[in-house]
Amino acid sequence: MKFLRYGPTGQEKPGLLDDMGQIRDLSAVIPDLAGSSLLPETMERLMALDIKSLPIVPGAPQKDVRVGPCVGQVGKFICIGLNYADHAAETGATVPPEPVVFNKWTSAIVGPDDEVKIPRDSVKTDWEVELGVVIGKGGSYIEEAEAMSHVAGFCVINDISEREYQLERAGTWDKGKGCDTFGPLGPWLVTPDEVGDYDDLKMWLDVDGHRYQNGSTRTMVYKVPFLISYLSRFMSLQPGDVISTGTPPGVGMGQKPPKFLKGGEVMSLGIERLGVQTQRVIA
Template sequence: MKLLRFGAPGQERPGILDAHGAIRDLSGVVEDIAGEVLSDAGLDRLRGIDPESLPRVDGDPRLGPCVAGVGKFLGIGLNYADHAAETGMDLPEEPIVFAKATSCIVGPNDDVQMPKTSDKLDWEVELGVIIGTRAKNVSEAEALNHVAGYCVVNDVSERAFQAKRSGQWTKGKSHDGFGPIGPWLVTRDEVPDPQNLAMYTEVNGHRYQDGSTKTMHFGVATIVAHLSEFMTLHPGDVIATGTPPGVGMGLNPRVFLKIGDVMELSVAGLGVQRQTVVRSE
């Protein structure tokens, strides 16, 4: 299934794509794409519904973040062998974990705000993992059973904030608009191998990132199990699992985003995002 949320910011309604790619309104069935709906039992109930029996959503509505009620938005750093190579850094012995503020989460096609003092704004296409059931101290063998599904994430990053402003990476990862999620939550049964997904980023039509989850250093199961050792993962938590090479910081010469630039990002089978860079309020 491909689940989504549509409507104005803060007023999104739950939806599902039918076999023809049309949006069907799920608001008469569930309150939102969140909580218990993300469990295996909740998703099985949705599978029992014929999408074409639901009201069709006409027009071209705004798409919101594909999951609501995100309690934790976690990122994994330097998790692609080829990306680590372009940065000149060694691969870590354990996953590098950082947090993105949940206030940065926006829809897949919403504008990305450039902070007023920014001059090193960068893109990162990532495979997003959405937790479906509580996970605490789970094994790698059990880990994927706690995943509701997958989505595209743009881990937008301000590199000067991240590296030069002291403290954790969170400063460079959390400005408003730095977390486009979606367009869809694709349930895990439709992604049999999360370690074999092509992915790309284009800026103004030029392809900078052209990679695959094959080059992940730590796979999805390892990441979920590892995180569950240190914190309990809850339904709706989102994990951005790292990015392949081709980020602006890794190019020679470096390339950073400017006002008016348009990003297009995709992970195979998970849809396409498009964002325009705008000046922050």
């Protein structure tokens, strides 16, 4: 099933996408697609609803109706770096012996089609299409074999990054990753049963119609169950936490010569069975 949040920024309502591509309103069933609404028992109840009995929201999603971030009230936005063997190779890095963990601040989160703003004095703003994992059932020291029972769903993420801030200044990666608008989420939160084989999903990203990223989750080094288990050793995972799992090759930093966003471009990106994002870049 595909869940979503729709409406003006800060006033999003919960909904789901029916088989005809229409939004069905869930406001009478749950307050938001967030927190306890993502627990397994709640998700099971939502998936058992008679969809035809839910109110239709007029207009086409992502055209007539703004679609917001697919998860609300995110507590932690955790990211994994250099997690695709072919992306590590293009950047000249070796695959790390353990996952590289960093954060995007939750203030970076925007809808899948909202504008992306280049930070003041930025010279190296870049793109990264990534598979997002949304936690449904929280926990600590989660066993890898049980990890997928903690997943509410998957989504598309654009892990927008300012490379100078990230790599050429002292300190951690975080300040190049968490600028405002650097975390588009969505359009849909897709339940694991509908996603199927999350280890073999095509993923792509275009800038102004030119395809830069054309990869697959097949080349992910540390897989989703391992990442959930690994992260839960260092922090408790909570319902609504988001994990961004890394990107395939084709980022701007890896082009010859490197190419970065200046403003005025349009990014389009997507992952098989998870939907498409489109963002205009604003200087």
